[in-house]
Amino acid sequence: MEGLGLIDGKFVGLDEHVVPIEDRGHLFGDGVYEAVVVWGGKPFLVVEHIERMFNSASLIRMELPYTLEELVKFHLQLIEESSFEEALIYSQFTRGVAPRKHPFPLGVKPRLSMTIRPWVRLDSNLKTNGAKAVLLPDERWLKCNIKSLNLLGNVLAKQTATENGCFEAILHRDGYITEGSSSNVFAVKDNVIYTAPTSNKILSGITRGVILKLAQENNLLAKEEVFTTDFLLAADEVFLTGTTTEIMPIVSVNDHTIGDGKVGAISKILHEVYMNKIAKECNL
Numbered sequence: 001m002e003g004l005g006l007i008d009g010k011f012v013g014l015d016e017h018v019v020p021i022e023d024r025g026h027l028f029g030d031g032v033y034e035a036v037v038v039w040g041g042k043p044f045l046v047v048e049h050i051e052r053m054f055n056s057a058s059l060i061r062m063e064l065p066y067t068l069e070e071l072v073k074f075h076l077q078l079i080e081e082s083s084f085e086e087a088l089i090y091s092q093f094t095r096g097v098a099p100r101k102h103p104f105p106l107g108v109k110p111r112l113s114m115t116i117r118p119w120v121r122l123d124s125n126l127k128t129n130g131a132k133a134v135l136l137p138d139e140r141w142l143k144c145n146i147k148s149l150n151l152l153g154n155v156l157a158k159q160t161a162t163e164n165g166c167f168e169a170i171l172h173r174d175g176y177i178t179e180g181s182s183s184n185v186f187a188v189k190d191n192v193i194y195t196a197p198t199s200n201k202i203l204s205g206i207t208r209g210v211i212l213k214l215a216q217e218n219n220l221l222a223k224e225e226v227f228t229t230d231f232l233l234a235a236d237e238v239f240l241t242g243t244t245t246e247i248m249p250i251v252s253v254n255d256h257t258i259g260d261g262k263v264g265a266i267s268k269i270l271h272e273v274y275m276n277k278i279a280k281e282c283n284l
């Protein structure tokens, strides 16, 4: 099976025509989303992701018509029905279906659509040897803390990175690093780990939070502080975090070599402890 869909709790094929033409997600990008990785048939950190979905929804003043427990159940149903062991579950809520007018429609229920697809992990060579990134101005809106369906700014940045043979676009506002187009950014200098503090300028990544906690548990000093593009380029190590990115070492930014051009010791430790956490929580 290639994958499976679930619309408001009802299984559908991935190629079925099920989105009404006037769905506000389709018309305006009016909605929020999440992505959860399944390891060994278990959804990793599913509760944390669903809690963030509730938070994103409340920030766009959308009341979700399901409980956290019901949403966890939908994840488990998709895993069971597909029998996938390693998969990615994508979920999105849109504000619902209504004639195209900007103000919120009255009496319209948000619509949930979900998909599960087999999970193809990133090329292990990238993890072993490190990846390349480009620095770009962050031209997105000022509500990046919402995991909104409006991703055009992120899409355009990632496309520029791709066209430059790079894994990610690292974004900055007025010379201060915010995040990647679909990841959070960390820099290591003199054994101290830095990442931008949570604000409206970044998505507070679930993986970012786990890494900060794991750093503390492993006696590594981590600071949530702003840092500049110059600081990033002069860092000993740079790495990205994300649900699908995991921990990705960056060894070159704008063709400038980071540190000695090899994956750094702290990136390696954090990658190892992160994979151990997944193995423990998902009984791998």
Ligand SMILES: Cc1ncc(COP(=O)(O)O)c(C=O)c1O
Residues within 6 Å of the ligand: 154, 179, 180, 181, 182, 183, 184, 202, 203, 204, 205, 206, 207, 208, 241, 242, 243, 244
């Ligand atoms: C813009 C952006 N920042 C950060 C992240 C990382 O978040 P998480 O670790 O929750 O996947 C993502 C993930 O999709 C993202 O799109």
